[in-house]
Amino acid sequence: MVKIRLRRTGKTKQPSYRLVVADARSPRDGRFIEIIGHYNPIRQPKVLEVKADRARYWIGVGAQPTDTVTALLKKVNILDVEGKLLPAEEEISPSVEA
Template identity: 60%
Template sequence: MAVKIRLKRLGKKFAPYYRIVVADSRTKRDGRVIEEIGKYHPTENPSFIEVDSDRAQYWLSVGAQPTEQVLAILKLTGDWGTFKGDKNAVSTVKAPEGKVEFTVDEQKKTVLKPKAEKKAEEAPAAAEAPAEEAPAEEAAADETATDGDQA
């Protein structure tokens, strides 16, 4: 059985990401796999590459053939050099930089009022409005009641 180490495509249109898998060479690209040994996200900057080195070394040692794309990834991670016997093989994969924390400029004055203050201002105004409407409704009800008695 010919075994290949290749990429299995996941994601959606125009947003691919891949799993590095070990599969029989006769299976479909996204078909059944023997083992997943890594991840590759080319759309991130820098590209995210993660390979389980022990499993990659094992599969290379038992004769699995990497595809061109996977061979390039294995060279970046240093696994191909290690397999070929290079003692100085080192991973050259760039780690993503951490996100910069947002800081507020304290010299500028805030324009928005906190929600608690807005609700506190609206509550007394809302309480006054129904109180004003209630006497008017009672007066209208009294007039209709007196009109009905006269007829």
């Protein structure tokens, strides 16, 4: 199974994350298929950038986002409140500050 999940980067106690598409069996910071965005919760305001077209593609072919990634994708209007894929024309912008 393919998952869309966060991959931790950054220094100790200063995390930043990459949104990656990876096989569910690979370790958190291990092998991945593609980077589709990044998230920095430390900066103020928080920075969240997602390649919306690639996220839509991977969800369309069956990739399962984790709970945290689902919440982040809802913030950038890729998923609706129920977790379903929104049409591309309803998207505000591919990068939104969270």
